[in-house]
Amino acid sequence: MKAIILAGGSGTRLWPVSRYGLPKQFIKLNGAKSLLCQTVERLAAVVPLKDIFVITNEAYLFHVHEDLKAVSPAIENNVILEPVGRNTAPAIALVLKYCLEKLKCAKDEVIFICPSDHIIQPVGKFAAYARQAEAAAKTGSIVTFGIKPDRPETGYGYIKKGVRAPGGGGVSKVEKFAEKPDLKTAEKYVAAGSYYWNSGMFAFTIGTMLAEFKAYAPEIARRLGATLAKMTADFKNMPSISIDYAVMERSKKAAVLPIDILWSDVGSWDSLPEVIKPDHDGNVKVGDVLTLDTKRTIVMGESRLVATIGLKDLIVIDTVDALLIARRGQAQRVKEVVEILKERKRKEVVEHLTIYRPWGYFVVLEEGPRYKIKRIVLKPGQKVSHQLHYHRSEHWIIVKGTARVTLGSKTMLVHENESTYVPKSTEHRLENPGRVPLEMIEVQNGEYVGEDDIVRLSDIYGRKQ
């Protein structure tokens, strides 16, 4: 069985922590590891690490590499690259092609598809269910995971269990998929006992899914005839359609494995108490938080001290450059805030002050008239593009590690507590030849200090102007 993690989404429902540039799967929510890292580690209890792959697109590629490497450097490159986002059906078609052509899978190999941004506990129980699903998939079913609901949740789609499926093992046919219900309908579903939350995870053999694409999504099936390279080149012409709509809701092979486990898609800040246990006052407190007479309130701090007095049923999400305060039960309206900010072209919905690059990251510490100050961290062995700026000079001060600096035709090493100066219009390159991260402070000075004043002469990551 191959485990494939879908990590191409750009979820901003947890703004201001998740942003277009750092969507939900990459954020740390309930511990020191990103949701993607947690997903990889969970799947590692089901299949060997080498059989776990992540499908994502260019924008998130180095986040994925980082997260995979954090789990094991051996799987850093277990990435399937979508040239552009085209929803889940084309993504799964690409996965099938990749498995057949690159991994030389047989058609009876089971593929286990899993979102990258959910929380599921405990891992052992999950692994046992995954193996049940694998067994059922081998009999020709497309096995979805139906979570046993513990409340009439209106934020999830539901799956109605039908008659027992062939192959047994607790798997039933899907009678129907139901859209997100209103509260009354959700209450009926929960009372009925035959409805389950659609978790977005499913398992099938390559052969089964190829047949279903052929039957229900011929436009996608047709492209599966080409090589991986051709399919990739042509990917932008794929219809943008979800696997649910394209296949699952029509397929007669859809089955459901009811599972009873702690599961959350953390679809909004309102669902945080599902995954971080509230204290005896009903509060969830993360960070440097002081509460007086505060109940049923979620406070997620980052770097700042947060003090609360007399609050009830609130959500406070604090980041370095944006603060959200919402009444509990209204957190889904974050999307309205994100829409407004997007229209206003506010950077706070796109990026954090910490900005990730293939070579490492930088933090803008301050920007003022004619100057900008950054802390730059360059990973071992990496190099920033050979470049020049027309409008700014740069002062570099190394605070940790050793830099190899090229200025014009000269190359030199600059050590901790040493500095160098890059005059305007001078070709320069910064490298970290060492074994530990290089940290330096850059003070830019000039009539214009925008990121777009850059002429890239060469770049090992293939970036152009």
Next chain:
Amino acid sequence: MKAIILAGGSGTRLWPVSRYGLPKQFIKLNGAKSLLCQTVERLAAVVPLKDIFVITNEAYLFHVHEDLKAVSPAIENNVILEPVGRNTAPAIALVLKYCLEKLKCAKDEVIFICPSDHIIQPVGKFAAYARQAEAAAKTGSIVTFGIKPDRPETGYGYIKKGVRAPGGGGVSKVEKFAEKPDLKTAEKYVAAGSYYWNSGMFAFTIGTMLAEFKAYAPEIARRLGATLAKMTADFKNMPSISIDYAVMERSKKAAVLPIDILWSDVGSWDSLPEVIKPDHDGNVKVGDVLTLDTKRTIVMGESRLVATIGLKDLIVIDTVDALLIARRGQAQRVKEVVEILKERKRKEVVEHLTIYRPWGYFVVLEEGPRYKIKRIVLKPGQKVSHQLHYHRSEHWIIVKGTARVTLGSKTMLVHENESTYVPKSTEHRLENPGRVPLEMIEVQNGEYVGEDDIVRLSDIYGRKQ
């Protein structure tokens, strides 16, 4: 008449904006100027600028100089310095001595005492009342200003008006001073029509107050016999007592001038809507604020974007390093928060990230292991002490203006976009010889980067180790 502003208080009731190091009188609340600046400007409508003095202590001396200078460089040094804080009675005794000895005032000179952190509008009306008070003070009364209450406020002390005072002009004898009442009592006071809020402003002649000190505070009166220098040297032995308790509540000369004016002591964040007009939703919004479905809520932002959803009756006060969120009506509990933070020795109740020094200010942009980054602003003509550090080197990058830098026995000029390096244990001095503020970035590097690693060899501001 001399106008004396009491600016030695360390009010933190508007935390996190006001802190021990920057109390309420120095913060900007309802515009571009500090409350102290606004107080000076208001008094300038009553007396010539040269007759306005501020009494404060060492800790706030340069804030006071800055604020006075902002109004007029001519009065920068109109400061009476309390060696230590000993509450208002000793402060007023010191004022009397200062007026007699330094300003050569006669005993029939009227002294107008005024807190530094209140908001009063409009200025013209205030000036007319102040002149009425002056006239009444000349007849021997100690004239308090009683604000006509527009609500049963429980946060203020009240003054009960008695029979008409000699000298007339709308001034009555004080029948009694009443402590902060409970709501029921406050309602009675307002209904009675003869009770006024005690505004903390009062006017008297030097002779009157000397006599009252003699009658009711002999321990203070005795010290008034010495010279200003002796009285100052002995100031720490003064009893710490308020003028209200020591004199006003006992004096038979206490009078009240009822005044009908917009007045607020901005005693807590709850009172902010008294001085900043709420919008049609009842919200007060300062800074970069986006509200959805939010009513009767105060949001004061500073540098960050603040988004709110579905809030009602809340107070959100956001600063760079501390955030307060409180239910309206509970803002007086900020003092509990401040107490807890003080016990925990948290810097967030003492200083802001921007720290003021006699020569200018600095902002800590970031501090990490083995490094600290500051932006330093040095005022024209100022110089930082001649100093050295045993544990850190410093890289200085000038981003605006020109610096005169002394390193060991060498002195040089460093210009915008130039840098210099101060090695560990090297004597150095930084000066701004120019006409515009000098702005520079300092990157400290070393095994210890605490502020206390400093050996001051000489200092024009008289600071020692």
